[in-house]
Each structure stands twice: as C-alpha cells, then as structure tokens.
Amino acid sequence: MTPVPVDVLIRRVDPQVPIPGYAHPGDAGADLVTTEAAELAPGERAVLPTGVSIALPEGYAAFVHPRSGLAARCGVAMVNAPGTIDAGYRGEIKVIVVNLDPRESVRFERYDRVAQMVVQQVEKVRFQEVAELPGSARAEGGFGSTGGHAAVDGTTGGNGYASVGSDREGR
Numbered sequence: 001m002t003p004v005p006v007d008v009l010i011r012r013v014d015p016q017v018p019i020p021g022y023a024h025p026g027d028a029g030a031d032l033v034t035t036e037a038a039e040l041a042p043g044e045r046a047v048l049p050t051g052v053s054i055a056l057p058e059g060y061a062a063f064v065h066p067r068s069g070l071a072a073r074c075g076v077a078m079v080n081a082p083g084t085i086d087a088g089y090r091g092e093i094k095v096i097v098v099n100l101d102p103r104e105s106v107r108f109e110r111y112d113r114v115a116q117m118v119v120q121q122v123e124k125v126r127f128q129e130v131a132e133l134p135g136s137a138r139a140e141g142g143f144g145s146t147g148g149h150a151a152v153d154g155t156t157g158g159n160g161y162a163s164v165g166s167d168r169e170g171r
C-alpha cells in the first residue's frame with residue numbers, strides 16, 4: 001500500500017524555481033536545484049542557494065544528501081553531508097558542495113540539480129545521566145575494531161581490503 005504523503009509547507013524564495021520533486025514514485029530523496037550558477041575549481045567549495053524554504057511538522061527533519069551521479073561523474077561531494085534541516089528552520093535551504101576532483105573544474109548552471117532532500121521522522125530523547133552504562137557485545141570497541149578497514153601508505157592491504165596511496169601500485 002502506498003503510504004500517505006506528509007504535507008510540508010514550502011515557500012519559493014526564487015519565484016521560478018521548480019518545487020522539489022521525486023524522480024520516481026519509490027524515491028527517498030526529492031531533488032534540490034541551485035538557483036545560482038557556479039564554477040568550482042579542484043578542491044573549491046561553495047554554498048549554493050536552492051531557492052526554497054520549508055516548514056516541517058514537529059518531529060520531522062530533512063536531511064540534504066549528495067547525488068551519487070554527481071559524485072561518480074564529477075567528484076562533487078557535500079562538505080557537511082548529510083546537511084540537517086531542523087523543523088524550526090525557515091531560512092532558505094543551502095547546499096555546501098565541494099569539488100573533490102583533483103584535476104577538473106565542475107560547472108553548475110542555474111536550476112541544475114545539486115542535492116537531494118530526505119524527510120524523516122526523528123525522535124526527541126531525554127538524556128538520563130548514569131554512573132555506569134549497561135554492558136553490550138561491542139562494549140567500547142570502535143574505529144575499526146572489527147577489522148576490514150582500508151590500508152594506508154606504507155601498510156599492506158590484501159584479504160580483499162581496500163587500499164590507498166602507494167600501496168595500490170604494487171597490486
């Protein structure tokens with residue numbers, strides 16, 4: 001059964017900007033465009049306006065995610081991915097993009113799609129301070145404690161692990 005969509009109030013800061021839309025019925029993200037053209041040199045970042053502001057219902061937040069196609073084709077990432085849009089935020093939604101390609105510039109034209117916005121329900125928690133936390137299987141293990149992480153310069157990858165830097169040449 002198709003879930004009933006949640007109504008979200010939207011205001012166009014730019015009167016011509018298209019209302020964010022889902023490309024397909026099952027998509028999680030509604031595409032956002034930039035209302036300003038921009039050219040990013042390798043390593044350069046920019047804060048791009050999307051031309052829209054929204055009023056989310058209490059208990060919801062929107063998360064601005066990168067678009068995979070831009071990442072794969074051009075090396076464009078979002079510096080703060082995912083960007084968090086609070087329910088109370090009424091300002092224009094902006095996207096902080098960075099060109100991670102080491103050689104090529106990337107150019108955005110006005111109304112190019114730059115990111116996608118996923119609206120989700122979020123829990124509000126109360127932090128209850130305790131002297132000791134309950135035990136768990138993971139306990140304090142983190143940051144690669146289960147293995148299988150990438151190898152870096154001067155260390156050996158292998159065993160199907162990813163590797164970076166000079167390690168890659170020898171393989």
Ligand SMILES: O=c1ccn([C@H]2C[C@H](O)[C@@H](COP(=O)(O)OP(=O)(O)OP(=O)(O)O)O2)c(=O)[nH]1
Pocket residue numbers: 064080082083084085086087089092093094095096
């Ligand atoms: O990619 C983003 C991230 C955030 N925002 C807007 C909506 C959000 O509600 C507000 C604040 O974002 P955040 O809490 O991530 O930034 P902060 O640096 O903690 O600022 P603040 O002190 O205003 O909370 O900025 C955007 O337009 N785009």
Ligand SMILES: [Mg+2]
Pocket residue numbers: none
């Ligand atoms: Mg904040």
